[in-house]
Amino acid sequence: MSDPKNILPQLRRELADKLKNYPTTLEHFAFQYGASTFNKSRFACHVNFISTCLRSNIIPFGFRSNWKPSIANVHPDTVSKHIQDCSRRLMRSSLRSFQRSRNTNSDRMERFLNLIKESCNYTDFNHIRHTVHVLNRKYYECLTAIKQSKLDRLLSEQKPNNATISLPDTSKLVVTIPSDLDLTDDERSVLSKGLSFVPKREFVDDFQVKSDLELFYRRLRLKARFHNHNILPKEQDDFTCLVKNKSNWTPPAGQFKTLDLYIEKCRHDVNQINFKRRTKCNNLSHQEIKALRSLRNNNNLVIKHADKGGATVVWKRELYIAEGERQLSDNATYLPLLQDPTAQDQSLVSTAIDDMINNNELPPTAKCLVNPHPSC
Structure with missing residues (x-):
């Protein structure tokens, strides 16, 4: 060196x-x-x-x-x-x-x-x-x-000093139903990281990396192209704002030389990376990786986010299904339907909006209120 x-x-x-x-x-x-x-x-x-x-x-x-x-x-x-x-x-x-x-x-x-x-x-x-x-x-x-x-x-x-530090208490981060559900310490450790935790992959997908970078470059070019520009028309009704016009257009290169140089530099550096090489470190221990695979293959568990507190709730599957059936059987809250009313409701809404447009009570752009592909 x-x-x-x-x-x-x-x-x-x-x-x-x-x-x-x-x-x-x-x-x-x-x-x-x-x-x-x-x-x-x-x-x-x-x-x-x-x-x-x-x-x-x-x-x-x-x-x-x-x-x-x-x-x-x-x-x-x-x-x-x-x-x-x-x-x-x-x-x-x-x-x-x-x-x-x-x-x-x-x-x-x-x-x-x-x-x-x-x-x-x-x-x-x-x-x-x-x-x-x-x-x-x-x-x-x-x-x-x-x-x-x-x-x-x-x-x-x-490292010698950190080896003496005890593992964090996961009792408040992982809730089991029933409370005596059998989970190992490594499984609790993985679950305590939260359902949004992403384990580090052994190999990096070079196609996905470059695809994501191209989307990033496109956003940069759009930001530079429309910086300090009002791209919306001045006169606009409330319904036009509800319509999102998707576009795949990318501003051409050559308008901003500094941005072009930065993008080419990024592409050059990314092309120098050896994506076939294994990653040097992992954000999960070997035992936690085994625990993650065990949880994934365990069909007797249902893992969900807690409604409050940010904890992870682990249900025994038969208890989870029984709880769902108990709530749905409450006739004071839920009523059974003989058929799906979505198509009928869709027809009523569409007819009402068409009548209001024909009577000039709504502008023609209110047609966007009708969902062409409704789902129950």
Whole structure:
């Protein structure tokens, strides 16, 4: 792994070598633009690293205090807590400083980029931007690799401490009917994550990923195309708003060069991903995966959302069916029907709306109130 202190001078020399054929003023602007880009990447990596450490409750070595007061032996827990609080305040202070430096270099980048644009033609301008981008990517990848290595090392130090933490109480997250329904601890652990929890897949579907990205690109182009535009007619009745005109139209490329560059960059990066490779980590343990398969194959259970509280309710199937039949048999609430009245009701509603339209009591657009495919 390269040392950033060694690779940065090398990248600066490489940048200067690629800019030497430009006029002196343009070369100066381009070099300052590259230097500001490198500095922004460095401070951005610091910001991301410290933010991740704060969220993960990790204190890097450089922020740990070696102060050992005389009362540490009398009140070790209190002293340790205050020292950790001091380290976190120092991390937050450094984070704010790095954020200011990152924003300052971002402003410098924008200023020199405008000067470059005014000093050269479109071809040279794009060449300079591309050159700086390629070199900065090497620098940024080196920085992120080192920060990730540090973070992995710090996380590995915390694993022995995390092993002693007890599992969360799932009694309020998982409700069983009857209360003595036999569920293993792993099954309760999976159910406590909620019915909207998505297990991580062993392989990623590359077709689905690219399809979803194309929909995302389309939304970006539509946002850019209709930004600050009122796409609805000024005069519109209340019924027209009920009709949703679906469209598959996508604004063509070439209208927003920055957006086109971003989309092409995303496509290029996605094409570099090896989707056939297995995912490195999983959000379920091996035991929880087995428990999930067991729940899926268990036809004697019915799993539903609770009406209130966000819990997951696990019913024994015969009790669930019996409860449904009990509620439906309540003649004060439900009445049995000899036939489906949907078609008759549909005819009455359609006739009434047509009559009101013919009598000018409703506009013709009120026809949208009639559902062409009603269901009971």
